Amino acid sequence: MAADNDKTSTMLDTSQIYTGNAFTNVDFDRLGRQVGFVSIPHSPHSDAWGVTQVPIAVIANGKGPTVVIEGGNHGDEYEGPIAIGELARDLDPGLIQGRLILMPANNVHAVLAALRTSPVDGLNFNRVWPGDVMGTITEQIAAYVSQRIFPMADAFLDLHSGGSSLDILPSAIIEPTDDPDLHRRSVAAVKAFDAPYNVVISNLGDKRTATATACAAGLVTVGTEMRGGGTVSLDALAICRRGVRNVLAHLGVIEGETKSDTERPVLELAGPPAYVYAPIEGVFEPFHANGETVSAGQPAGRIHRIWDLTAQPLTLHYGIDGIVYGRRHPGRVSPGNCCVVVASPYGKHT
Template sequence: MADNLSKKMISCTVDFDRPGRQVGQFHVPFSGNDDAWGVVPVPIAVIANGKGPTVILEGGNHGDEYEGPIALGELIRDIDIEQVSGRLIVIPAINQPAVQAAQRNSPIDGLNLNRVFPGNALGTTTEQIAAFVHDVLFPLGDVFLDLHSGGSSLDILPSAVIEPGNTPQKHQDNMRAAMAFGAPVTVVIDNRGDPRTATASAARYGMTSVGTEMAGKGTVSIDALALCRHGIRNVLASVGAITRPVAASATPTRLCKLSPLAHVLAEDDGFLEPLHPLGTEVEAGQACARIHFLTQPQRRPVDLHYRASGIVYGRRQPGRVRPGNCVVVVASAYEGEPA
C-alpha cells in the first residue's frame, strides 16, 4: 500500500525506463502557509544505456555535506553515456529543504532524513522523501551509494563506509564495493545498530550498499572532493555499471570498524580542547580531550578518555559542547578478512 501511495502522491518528471540522459525532479506535495498546492521539487537524473545493473546514487541526505552533491552534479553533466552499462539513478540533493538551508535536518519538519527510513508515504515531507526512495526507487536498484560528509558538527577522516550486510555474501558484496572506492580508510559502521539509515534500509532490501564520509566541518575539502569524484566512478566500475578500470589507490585502504566503545561523549557543558589530530594512533584509557569552563576560571578542566584503541576517526567541530555530545570517535582494526 505504501508503494502505491508514494507513486500516487509523488509525481516524477523522468521516465525510469527510457534510455538516454534525463534530468528532472520528483515532486513531494507540500501545502505550506504560502502555497496551498505547492510541492518540494527534488532533483533527479536517469542515465541509462544498454544492459547492466541499476545503481542509485544519493547525496545531500544531510544538507550541510557538500562533496557528494557537487560530485554527483558533475557526474550527471559530464559522464559519457556510452560508458554506461545499465542505469544510473542520481539524486544529488535528496534532502532538498535541508540542502537549501545548509543544515543537517529539514527546516520544514526538523527531521533527520537519515533516521526516518523506510519513511511514511502519509508522513511529513522528510518521511515522504524517504518513502519515495524506499518504495519506488529501491525496487529498481541493485546497488546503492550514499555520499555523506562530516557536516557542520564533525571533522572526520575521508573514508568509505561498509554497511553490514544481512547475509555473509551480502556483507562481502558491500565490502568489495566500499573498498573499490579507493579511500585511505574504509570503516564498517552500523550507526549503533540504528536500522533507520538509508544504507541500512537499502541493505535490508537486498541491495549492495555503500556509504562515505568525506571530511566535514561544513566546508568543501579539496582533497576529499577529488577522492569523491574518483571514488564514485571506481564503485560504478567495480559493479559493472560503467566501462572503465577501477583506479588503484596510491596506498592500500586501511580496514577498520566502529566498535561499541568507539564514541566518547561529553558529560559537562563547556568548551572542548581536543588533544590529538585525526589519524593519530591512540590507546583505550588515554586522555583524548578536555572540557574547559570559561566563565568559571576557578574550576579545573575535565579530562575525557578514549574507550577503544585505534585511530582518531572523527572529532567534534564546534568548540562548545553539552552533555551527550559526541566529541571523539575512534576506528579500531577490523578483525575479519578483507573482501
C-alpha cells in the same frame, strides 16, 4: 569487469510498489539523459497547492545494473552532491551500460538551508527510513526512495561527510548486514572505491538509515564520510569524484580500471566505547589529530568552562584502542555531544 551480482536490473515499471502521492517528470525506462524532479504535494502556510521538488537525473544506456547515487542526505555535506551533479551534467550516456539514478539533494529543504536536519519538520532524513508515505515531507521522501527507487536498483551509493559538527577521515563505509553474500559484494564495492580508509559503521545499531534500508532491500551498498566541518575539502572531493567512478567501473557501468587495495585494513566503530561524549557544557580542547593512534584510558581532551574562573578543566578519556577517526568541529559542546570517535581494527572488539 563487472562485479558479480545476483540481483539483475530488469528496467521494468515498478510504480505499483509505491503507494504515496509523489510524482516525477522523468521516465525511468527511457534511454539517454533526463533531468527533472520528484514532486511531493506540500501545503505549508505560504503555498496552499505547492510541491516539494527533489532533483533527480536518470542516465541509461544498454544493459547493465541500476545504480542509485544519493547526496544531500544531510544538507551541510557537500562533496557528494558536487560529484553527483557533475555526473548528471557531464557523463555521456553512450559510455555507460546500465542505468544511473542520481539524486544529489534528497533532503532538499535541509540542503537549501545548509542544515543537517530539515527546517520544515525538524527531522534527520537519515533517521526516518524506510519512511512513511503518510508522514512529514522528510518521511515521504524516504518512503519514495525506499518504495519506488530501491526496487529498481542493484546498488546504492550514499555519499556523506561529517557535516558542520564533525571532521572525519575520508573513508568508504560498510553497512553491516546478516547476509554473508551481500556483505561480501558490498565490501568488494567499498574497497573498489579506494578511499584512504574502509570503515564498518553500524550507527550504534540504528536501522533507520538509508544504507541499512538499502541492505535490507538486497542492494550492494557503499557509504562515504568525506571530511566535513561544514566546508568543501579539496582532497576529499577528489577522493569522492574518483571513488564514485571506481565503483561504477567495478559494477560494470562504465569502463575503467577496477581498483581494490586488498592490503588496506578494514576498521570499525566498535559500539559505545568508540565514542567520547561531553558530560558537561564548555569548550572542548582535543589532544590528538585525526589519524593518530590512541589507547583506552588515555586522555582524549578536556572541556573548559571558560565563563567560570574557579572551574578546573574536565579531562575526557578514550574508551577503546584505535585511531582518531573523527573530531567535533565546533569548539563549544553540550552534554551528549560527540567530541571524538575512535576506529579500531574490524572484529578486534567483538
